[in-house]
Amino acid sequence: MKINRDYHVHSILPRTNHAKSSIEEIVLEAIDKGLKEIAISNHGLSHVRYGFRKEYIPQLKAEIKALNKKYPQIKILFGVEANILSLTGETDIEKEILENCDVILCGYHLFVRYKRFTDFFNFVILNWLAKTLGFRKEKQRKINTQAIVEAMNKNKMYLLTHPGRRLIYDIEEIAKAASKNNVLLEINNNCNSLSVEEIKLCEKYDVKYMINSDSHIKDTVGSFEFGLKRAIDAGLNLEKIVNLEQ
Numbered sequence: 304m305k306i307n308r309d310y311h312v313h314s315i316l317p318r319t320n321h322a323k324s325s326i327e328e329i330v331l332e333a334i335d336k337g338l339k340e341i342a343i344s345n346h347g348l349s350h351v352r353y354g355f356r357k358e359y360i361p362q363l364k365a366e367i368k369a370l371n372k373k374y375p376q377i378k379i380l381f382g383v384e385a386n387i388l389s390l391t392g393e394t395d396i397e398k399e400i401l402e403n404c405d406v407i408l409c410g411y412h413l414f415v416r417y418k419r420f421t422d423f424f425n426f427v428i429l430n431w432l433a434k435t436l437g438f439r440k441e442k443q444r445k446i447n448t449q450a451i452v453e454a455m456n457k458n459k460m461y462l463l464t465h466p467g468r469r470l471i472y473d474i475e476e477i478a479k480a481a482s483k484n485n486v487l488l489e490i491n492n493n494c495n496s497l498s499v500e501e502i503k504l505c506e507k508y509d510v511k512y513m514i515n516s517d518s519h520i521k522d523t524v525g526s527f528e529f530g531l532k533r534a535i536d537a538g539l540n541l542e543k544i545v546n547l548e549q
């Protein structure tokens with residue numbers, strides 16, 4: 304068994320040292336691993352530390368176009384890992400992203416430009432209190448879940464990355480919304496989200512999954528073993544994983 308597509312790969316960008324490999328290095332590695340398709344999905348515009356800027360879009364597009372010509376044996380997509388920015392589900396999936404990206408992933412991250420002070424206060428401060436001290440835990444669970452659900456209801460996205468990582472949330476509500484909006488849930492190979500327990504809970508809903516490497520260096524491009532093991536341990540029907548070749 305192996306994955307034939309990896310849609311969550313970060314590349315070197317100007318002004319950040321977040322990822323370690325160039326797009327061409329990633330592509331060569333992906334070809335080597337027999338992938339048919341790869342998406343270069345860097346952190347979205349509102350990520351303060353690692354996000355790419357709008358002015359990089361033409362350059363990234365041109366580079367990907369040239370590499371598609373140079374390596375016809377693989378399809379390279381221009382992706383993005385967009386950010387959830389508010390409690391009401393606003394994101395940085397802006398016009399320029401919708402117009403230029405071939406595939407849009409979205410997830411929750413810290414260090415983003417939240418829309419309002421209350422968003423920052425809730426996502427960062429109250430969540431920290433809820434997680435470390437158990438303060439208002441159930442209320443936070445509802446608020447976080449609602450934010451992710453609304454992000455899926457309001458925005459066009461292909462996949463939700465590492466659903467709920469770093470947050471407390473209700474995975475069943477997220478699975479329901481993903482199913483309703485036709486959004487894939489990611490089984491991230493780089494972190495334990497979705498976990499075995501979460502996959503089991505999601506199974507009740509008609510939802511599909513994708514295992515992605517979430518690589519920040521070329522060597523891990525196409526890695527899927529940790530994600531697949533969790534899917535198997537959860538007893539998931541593996542046909543629900545859209546990029547798994549059995």
Ligand SMILES: [Zn+2]
Pocket residue numbers: 313321346353519
């Ligand atoms: Zn990253």
Ligand SMILES: [Zn+2]
Pocket residue numbers: 384410412464465
């Ligand atoms: Zn992420």
